[in-house]
Amino acid sequence: MKNDSSVAALADALRAEVGRLSPGERLPSSRALVERHRVSPVTVSRAIGLLAAEGLVVTRPGAGAFATRRPSSASEPADYGWQAVPLAGRAVDAAGVSWLLTPPPDGTVPLSGGYPHPGLQPVRALADAAARAARRPSAWDMPRLGGVPELRAWFARAVGGGVSPGDVTIADGGQQSLTTVLRALLPPGAPLLVESPTYLGVLAVARASGLRPVPVPVDGDGVRPDLLAEAFAMSGARAFYCQPAFHNPSGAVLSAQRRGRVLDVARAAGAFVVEDDYARHLGIDPPPPPLVAQDADGRVVHIASLTKATAPSLRIAAVIARGPVAERIRATQLVEGFFPARPLQETLLELVSSPGWPRHLRALRAALPARRDALRAALARELPELRANRPAGGLHLWVRLPDGLDDVAVAEAALRAGVLVSAGRPFFPAEPPGAYLRLSYGSAASEAELAEGVRRLATVLR
Numbered sequence: 001m002k003n004d005s006s007v008a009a010l011a012d013a014l015r016a017e018v019g020r021l022s023p024g025e026r027l028p029s030s031r032a033l034v035e036r037h038r039v040s041p042v043t044v045s046r047a048i049g050l051l052a053a054e055g056l057v058v059t060r061p062g063a064g065a066f067a068t069r070r071p072s073s074a075s076e077p078a079d080y081g082w083q084a085v086p087l088a089g090r091a092v093d094a095a096g097v098s099w100l101l102t103p104p105p106d107g108t109v110p111l112s113g114g115y116p117h118p119g120l121q122p123v124r125a126l127a128d129a130a131a132r133a134a135r136r137p138s139a140w141d142m143p144r145l146g147g148v149p150e151l152r153a154w155f156a157r158a159v160g161g162g163v164s165p166g167d168v169t170i171a172d173g174g175q176q177s178l179t180t181v182l183r184a185l186l187p188p189g190a191p192l193l194v195e196s197p198t199y200l201g202v203l204a205v206a207r208a209s210g211l212r213p214v215p216v217p218v219d220g221d222g223v224r225p226d227l228l229a230e231a232f233a234m235s236g237a238r239a240f241y242c243q244p245a246f247h248n249p250s251g252a253v254l255s256a257q258r259r260g261r262v263l264d265v266a267r268a269a270g271a272f273v274v275e276d277d278y279a280r281h282l283g284i285d286p287p288p289p290p291l292v293a294q295d296a297d298g299r300v301v302h303i304a305s306l307t308k309a310t311a312p313s314l315r316i317a318a319v320i321a322r323g324p325v326a327e328r329i330r331a332t333q334l335v336e337g338f339f340p341a342r343p344l345q346e347t348l349l350e351l352v353s354s355p356g357w358p359r360h361l362r363a364l365r366a367a368l369p370a371r372r373d374a375l376r377a378a379l380a381r382e383l384p385e386l387r388a389n390r391p392a393g394g395l396h397l398w399v400r401l402p403d404g405l406d407d408v409a410v411a412e413a414a415l416r417a418g419v420l421v422s423a424g425r426p427f428f429p430a431e432p433p434g435a436y437l438r439l440s441y442g443s444a445a446s447e448a449e450l451a452e453g454v455r456r457l458a459t460v461l462r
Contacts, residue, residue: 005106010037010047018056023069027057030064092208096200096426104420109453111375112422113443114308116395120367120442121311125356126347133346143342146170146330147318151349155304155318161293167322169330172340173315174278174305178205178241181301181319184332185239185272186211193231193240195223197427197436199248199276202241213429216240218247220389222254225261232269239272245287246279249427249438250398251391259291266299272325275302281309281361282442283393284369298323306348308395309364316340316348372397374447375439378454383461388439395442398424401435410437410460419456 010033017027028036033044048065051057057065104110115121133139146152147170155170156163171177178201186192188210194202196215206213216223216231223242231237242262244254254262266273275291292302298321305317321329333339351357372390375397379388387400401407411423424436444450 007046011050021067027065109419110443111439111453112420116442122360129350130347148345169319177303184329191235191237193237200426215429229265241274243276246394273300279394285392371441375441375450378451382458397439399437407435413460419453
C-alpha cells in the first residue's frame with residue numbers, strides 16, 4: 001500500500017510538470033527523477049506508466065518519456081442526464097462491498113478487512129506455484145468445461161461425504177460463485193432466506209439480481225431452525241443461504257443439534273440450501289464437516305473457496321451440486337463467463353499439491369488464535385463496557401455497542417481517528433436489533449497494531 005501511495009504521489013508531481021511542457025518536450029531522465037524525488041526506479045517506471053496510460057506522455061525506448069499534445073478542454077462539461085431514463089428501474093448498491101475492499105489511508109490501523117494480512121498469506125509458495133504452472137505448455141489452453149480435472153478431484157476429496165469430481169464445478173472465486181448459483185436457482189423477484197446478520201456481499205448480489213432477502217435470526221449456535229421453518233412458510237422461498245462454519249460476521253458455528261434440523265426444514269419446504277464454506281481453513285478449533293457431506297438428495301449447493309486462506313487475487317472456488325441443479329449452474333456459468341482462467345486453476349492446483357500448503361495452514365491456524373486473543377484482551381483493557389464474542393475461527397469479532405450509540409457514526413468517527421472498523425448495520429437484511437461493530441483480527445500487521453487500533457477506537461467511544 002505504501003508503494004502504491006509513492007507511485008500515486010510521484011504521478012501527481014509529474015502531471016504538474018508535464019503540464020508545463022510543450023508537446024514533444026522530454027521529461028527528465030529516470031535517473032534524475034530517482035534522485036530528485038528520492039524514490040526507487042520501479043516507482044518512477046510505474047508513475048510514468050500511469051501517465052502514459054492517461055495519454056499525457058509517450059515513451060520511446062532508449063530515448064525517454066515525452067509530453068504529448070493534449071486536446072483543448074471542452075467549454076462545457078458533457079451532459080449525461082439522459083442516462084437516468086434508460087437506467088431507471090434497477091440499481092446496484094456496492095457501497096458495503098466497496099468499504100470492505102478499499103485500502104485504508106496510510107497510517108490507519110485496519111480492524112476491518114476480509115482477507116488476512118499479507119504477512120499471513122503464502123506469498124512465496126504462491127509465487128513458486130504460479131511459476132511452475134506458467135511453465136506448463138498447456139497452461140494457457142482452454143480448460144475443460146467444469147474445470148481442470150485434477151483440481152475438481154482435489155476439491156471432491158477435501159469436502160468428503162461421497163462427493164465425486166463430477167459434482168464439482170470450478171468457478172471464479174466465492175463472490176462470483178454466489179452470483180452464478182443464485183441466478184441459477186431463483187428468478188428475479190423471488191425471496192431468498194438469509195441469516196440475520198449475514199455476509200453483506202450476498203445481500204448485494206441478491207439485490208442486484210432482483211431477489212428479496214428475507215432475514216432469519218442467528219444466535220450463538222447458528223441459524224434458529226424454528227424461525228427458519230416459519231420464514232419458509234411465510235415467504236414461500238425455495239432457497240436458504242447460510243454459513244454454517246465461522247459465520248460472517250458473528251463467528252457462530254451451526255451446532256450439531258441444528259444441522260440435521262436445518263436440512264429437514266429445507267426438505268419439508270422443497271428448497272435448496274446454499275452453503276457458503278468460505279472459512280473452513282481459518283479454523284482455530286476444527287470445524288464440523290460441511291452440510292453437503294450429510295446431504296443425500298442434492299439439497300445442498302456447496303461453495304468452497306480458498307481465497308481467504310491464500311490471497312485476494314486467487315479468485316478460484318468450487319461449486320458442488322448434484323442432480324439437475326448442477327447442470328443449471330454449469331450452464332449459467334458458461335453463458336456468463338465461459339470458464340475461470342486456466343493459469344489460476346493450475347496455480348491453485350500446484351499450491352495445494354505442494355508441501356508448502358500444509359505448512360501454511362499450520363502457520364495460519366497458529367497465528368489466528370493469538371491475534372483473536374490479543375484483540376479481545378485489548379478490548380477488555382480499553383473498552384470493558386463492550387461485549388465481544390470469542391469465535392472458534394474466521395477473522396472477526398462481533399462486538400455489541402452500548403444502547404444509544406449509532407454504529408455507522410462510530411465507524412465514521414473511528415476512521416477520522418485513524419482506525420478502520422466495520423459498522424454492523426450493513427450486515428443485516430432488515431432493521432438490526434442493536435448496534436454492532438465487526439472488528440477483524442486478521443487484517444492488521446501485528447498484535448501490537450491490533451492493540452493500537454483498539455486504543456484509537458477507545459478515544460472515539462469515550
